[in-house]
Amino acid sequence: MKIKYCLFFFSFLLVLTSLNSFAQIDSLQKVEEVKVKSSSKKTSLRATQTIDSASFLKTSSYNVADAIRNFAGVNIKDYGGIGGLKTVSVRSLGANHTGVQVDGINLGDTQTGQIDLGKLMLDNVESISLYLAQPDDLLANARSFSSASLIVIKTKKPLFDLGRTNKLMLKYTGGAFGLVNPVIQYDQKINSNWAFNLNTTLQKATGDYKFKVIGDGSDTLSTRRNAKINALQFDGGLRGKIGKTGLLEVRANYYDSERGLPNAVIFYNPTGSQTLWDKDFYAQAKYSRDFGAKWKILASGKFSRNYTRYNDPDYLNQNGELDNRYTQKEYYQSVATTYQPIKDLTFNYAADLFFTTLYTNLFQYAYPTRTSLLQVVGGKYQLKKFTFEANVLSTYIKEKVKTGRKSPERLIFNPTFSLAYQANQNLTLRAFYKDIFRYPTFNDLYYTNFGNRKLDPEKTKQYNAGFVYNKFTTSKLNWFSISTDVYYNQINDKIIALPNKDLFIWTMYNIGKVEILGVDFTSKFNYQINQKAKIEANINYTYQSALDKTDPTSSVYNNQIPYTPQHTIAFNAGYQQKSWGVFYNQIFSSGRYYLGENQPQYFVKGFSVSDVSINCKTTLYHQPISLSAEVNNIFNQNYSIIRSFPMPGTSLRLTIKTTI
Numbered sequence: 001m002k003i004k005y006c007l008f009f010f011s012f013l014l015v016l017t018s019l020n021s022f023a024q025i026d027s028l029q030k031v032e033e034v035k036v037k038s039s040s041k042k043t044s045l046r047a048t049q050t051i052d053s054a055s056f057l058k059t060s061s062y063n064v065a066d067a068i069r070n071f072a073g074v075n076i077k078d079y080g081g082i083g084g085l086k087t088v089s090v091r092s093l094g095a096n097h098t099g100v101q102v103d104g105i106n107l108g109d110t111q112t113g114q115i116d117l118g119k120l121m122l123d124n125v126e127s128i129s130l131y132l133a134q135p136d137d138l139l140a141n142a143r144s145f146s147s148a149s150l151i152v153i154k155t156k157k158p159l160f161d162l163g164r165t166n167k168l169m170l171k172y173t174g175g176a177f178g179l180v181n182p183v184i185q186y187d188q189k190i191n192s193n194w195a196f197n198l199n200t201t202l203q204k205a206t207g208d209y210k211f212k213v214i215g216d217g218s219d220t221l222s223t224r225r226n227a228k229i230n231a232l233q234f235d236g237g238l239r240g241k242i243g244k245t246g247l248l249e250v251r252a253n254y255y256d257s258e259r260g261l262p263n264a265v266i267f268y269n270p271t272g273s274q275t276l277w278d279k280d281f282y283a284q285a286k287y288s289r290d291f292g293a294k295w296k297i298l299a300s301g302k303f304s305r306n307y308t309r310y311n312d313p314d315y316l317n318q319n320g321e322l323d324n325r326y327t328q329k330e331y332y333q334s335v336a337t338t339y340q341p342i343k344d345l346t347f348n349y350a351a352d353l354f355f356t357t358l359y360t361n362l363f364q365y366a367y368p369t370r371t372s373l374l375q376v377v378g379g380k381y382q383l384k385k386f387t388f389e390a391n392v393l394s395t396y397i398k399e400k401v402k403t404g405r406k407s408p409e410r411l412i413f414n415p416t417f418s419l420a421y422q423a424n425q426n427l428t429l430r431a432f433y434k435d436i437f438r439y440p441t442f443n444d445l446y447y448t449n450f451g452n453r454k455l456d457p458e459k460t461k462q463y464n465a466g467f468v469y470n471k472f473t474t475s476k477l478n479w480f481s482i483s484t485d486v487y488y489n490q491i492n493d494k495i496i497a498l499p500n501k502d503l504f505i506w507t508m509y510n511i512g513k514v515e516i517l518g519v520d521f522t523s524k525f526n527y528q529i530n531q532k533a534k535i536e537a538n539i540n541y542t543y544q545s546a547l548d549k550t551d552p553t554s555s556v557y558n559n560q561i562p563y564t565p566q567h568t569i570a571f572n573a574g575y576q577q578k579s580w581g582v583f584y585n586q587i588f589s590s591g592r593y594y595l596g597e598n599q600p601q602y603f604v605k606g607f608s609v610s611d612v613s614i615n616c617k618t619t620l621y622h623q624p625i626s627l628s629a630e631v632n633n634i635f636n637q638n639y640s641i642i643r644s645f646p647m648p649g650t651s652l653r654l655t656i657k658t659t660i
Contacts, residue, residue, distance in 0.1 A: 067122060086116060099150040142336070148460055226262045230257065278308055308327075334350065335351055348391070353372070437459055484520070488515070514546060544565070612631045
């Protein structure tokens with residue numbers, strides 16, 4: 001960790017040196033950001049939810065998982081604490097069916113198939129969108145069409161005030177459980193067409209917090225131990241124009257962390273001795289160009305290397321410990337194009353080829369190499385008030401292993417159909433059908449302790465129908481939106497992963513057949529009190545019935561699948577003035593079962609958690625200063641999202657930020 005701290009402060013000195021070299025002194029005043037609203041809304045084929053950087057503080061969001069927890073249909077699995085694993089399941093399909101994309105290129109983890117959203121910080125994020133079925137933009141890589149849902153993260157582009165060619169943002173967050181989180185971000189304008197930014201984040205916390213075991217009848221509080229985190233992240237991007245219509249975006253990211261993994265709490269054993277190290281790196285590039293008004297191309301490439309080390313010093317074996325190490329590499333390339341022969345008709349094609357390898361120190365491991373080729377061909381047609389869209393995804397997977405039997409070669413075709421009807425300027429009716437195929441991960445198939453090479457791939461069918469109503473007015477209630485979607489998902493051979501004794505040892509099995517019936521409801525409004533003050537509010541509600549339909553003679557038949565609440569509600573409201581604001585955020589989740597047998601002894605109680613945030617903007621020595629305070633779980637609720645992994649009680653975060 002001493003090396004990490006040296007690198008962090010070296011970056012700080014480097015940025016200051018650059019600032020002294022490039023900064024221009026002038027007397028221009030900073031112009032406040034102006035947001036323009038338009039009543040002309042693009043037809044939405046699918047249910048889409050978006051949160052931007054201005055709303056992160058309003059929802060007390062610290063990472064990407066926090067930012068999307070208010071979305072309808074989203075179920076966050078959080079194992080507690082600042083460094084705890086955080087994954088997302090959308091409409092009960094599981095985290096493996098949720099793709100995560102950063103600046104147009106997907107994050108990949110073939111080993112586990114799940115992206116830990118707790119590792120993705122928000123300091124350099126401009127917006128986060130959740131697309132059901134696929135994104136609206138047809139000019140996208142084939143991987144964007146290969147997930148049941150897609151989280152699209154867009155990073156901030158370098159922006160400069162008039163007369164400036166660089167900008168330095170300094171931010172410091174401190175809070176409960178020993179949280180120390182300084183951030184340095186530097187933007188540099190090279191010329192009128194090119195700019196780059198650098199972002200460095202240090203995160204450190206002890207992670208210790210008080211909790212109480214539910215149901216034991218005592219009032220004694222215990223302390224959660226071994227939940228520390230020490231993490232350092234470097235992120236940088238270069239963006240510029242090539243010719244009149246060409247755009248090149250390059251980004252590199254390095255994440256280095258050491259995290260403690262507390263055990264499941266059993267008989268007041270709150271501690272643990274396991275440690276997890278991550279060293280993740282990726283570099284990606286994306287080039288897009290328009291060839292006239294009809295033809296566009298997009299070419300992408302990426303290399304990623306993820307190193308993971310897991311140590312359990314109390315593991316009973318001949319070595320007296322478990323020390324597993326994994327290195328996963330992926331080589332990825334993609335090309336996509338759209339062609340518009342006439343005004344209302346657009347065709348799209350994309351092909352992605354990527355190779356993934358996994359090396360480990362496990363005895364007699366399979367050492368798999370996976371070759372994946374994804375191709376998608378489709379089109380979009382607009383006929384007056386109707387919009388039709390259809391595509392077919394081809395998935396080809398072939399694997400090689402050094403020991404044992406490999407998984408079979410696969411070639412699968414998956415269609416998607418979408419329809420939207422613009423009833424009037426405000427009301428849009430929409431529906432879609434998507435058939436998707438999810439192949440088991442390396443851990444599903446080959447992991448020594450719990451891998452199951454007999455696992456069948458998941459086959460998912462999604463049916464969705466709904467509407468969205470947006471209204472802009474000239475009255476004080478100047479904007480409001482309501483949307484409702486009813487959906488039915490059918491999963492065959494669903495793969496279930498449940499934690500065993502700790503966060504790294506899991507059990508994998510096929511559940512057979514699952515039927516999911518759900519409703520997502522969202523409502524938002526903006527009330528303008530006067531020119532300087534407004535009230536904002538939104539509420540999201542989700543109902544999900546996710547039932548095991550495998551075997552009518554089984555004891556789990558027609559039971560809710562594990563960790564799927566039937567009801568979730570997210571409410572956010574606040575008062576915002578020009579220089580300050582206060583917001584309240586409420587998350588409610590009904591109870592759920594941690595096993596397929598819906599018996600009282602397997603029930604995990606529901607919870608309701610409230611957060612409050614306050615923000616203030618001022619100036620100090622003519623420099624803008626932003627101050628914020630967040631109180632999370634203000635009523636100190638004792639709850640767990642995952643059984644035996646208690647969540648923190650009341651906690652406080654304070655943040656100060658300035659831009660030079």
